[in-house]
Amino acid sequence: MLKDALPEIITQQLPGPKAAAIIGRRAAAIPDAIKCVYPLVIERGAGAMVEDVDGNHFVDWVGGVGVLNIGYSHPEVVAAVKAQADKYFHGMFNIVTHEGYVELAETMNAMVPVRGDKKMTFFANSGAEANENAVKIAKAFTKRPNIIVFSGAFHGRTMLTMTMTAKKAYAHGLGPFPDGIYRAQFPYLYRKPAGIKSADAIDYYTESLERVFEEASPAEHVAAIVVEPLQGEGGFIPAPLEWIQAVRKICDQKGILLIADEVQTGFCRTGRMFATEYWQEVGAAPDIITTAKSIAAGLPLSAISARAEIIEAVRGGTIGGTYCGNPVACAAALKVIEIMKRDRLDLRALEISAIIFDRFNSWQDQYLEIGDVRGIGAMVGIEFVKDRISKEPYPELVSAIVDEAVKTGLIIESAGIYGNVIRFLAPLVISDAQLDAGLDIFEKALKKCV
Ligand SMILES: Cc1ncc(COP(=O)(O)O)c(C=O)c1O
Known part of the structure; x- marks a missing residue:
């Protein structure tokens, strides 16, 4: 069974002949801007494994970029989707109430670690849409116009979220952008400025945030501060809990809402159902949480959750959309969450974490090119540098490792503002065997490419 298979490349080269033909058609029919560097075309997926159209087997460490925490084609999710599709697969929620939407909102309300007793959730289709909606409700509730985001942030590709996103390569040539978005420095501790001692780093980054109030937007004009618990696209950089506590305190003092973008960190990835459970444990729960990606195992769905008084502040007609909370996607999400809780995927994330940190740390001891290994739970990044003192990023090495790994059956992806993670x-x-097989492929690729 593919679910239990190990990586194996059976074609002489990649892409294999069938994949090459489809990739050729892709190049002719689809804009280059929707880029893909991988030489495979999927035939089917199961668990953590992908079989391509030529019969090659790959172990996947990307999981649709954080979408497949539950794995490809989980049989129980497939059954739930089929059962829903047999009944109906659309019912615009503003016109026809469907129970799946209601039940999923109830399920989310019972789980999300946002502040408040009475919580509410509504749904959208993508992570970017969820973030747009979170900003809308924060503005409506606070009646303030501005938002603070961070260096390295990624919040999506719509006009607003592209503006919130730090890496301007994502927005090249597409301005002008919406106003009222201000940026502070994210605590990228590995790259803290020279001269700042570790013990002073949190204060340094907290002051950087407070400077925004002096230099860009008075605090009383700020509706929300938006934080990823662990920056994904930005380079797998965890937000230190001590800093989150400081941000929470600033929000409380200034009447600002704290929004957690859990689009990539949610659904057991970090060893908890939500990474913000760690925030809650230190008394710094957010006011609004956005989730997407792994919520529905690949069907388009995202959620915006907050305490009722915040979410109820928006006027009728200002949120929602034709496909938001699609019945098939809701059915998938309900099953995903049921399985995650039953099979304790949060604990599995911690087991995986221990295995990969062990290997990654041992490589860091051997290879000077590995500058940093960091993450939370099973969301871990390895940062490559040309020199450990200058920390000059080494994106060429990362590209070479990605290319080499895929040739022997491991799909991995880069991240980071410098593309060096x-x-x-x-x-x-x-499975442990698949994890080990991937780690072995990675290690061989690393050895070959340095
Ligand atoms: C933290 C975060 N927020 C938002 C998004 C955007 O999600 P989507 O691509 O579903 O719009 C992403 C996507 O990678 C993300 O990682």
């Missing part, structure tokens, strides 16, 4: 986002249903 390799990320681990494998489905949490990966």
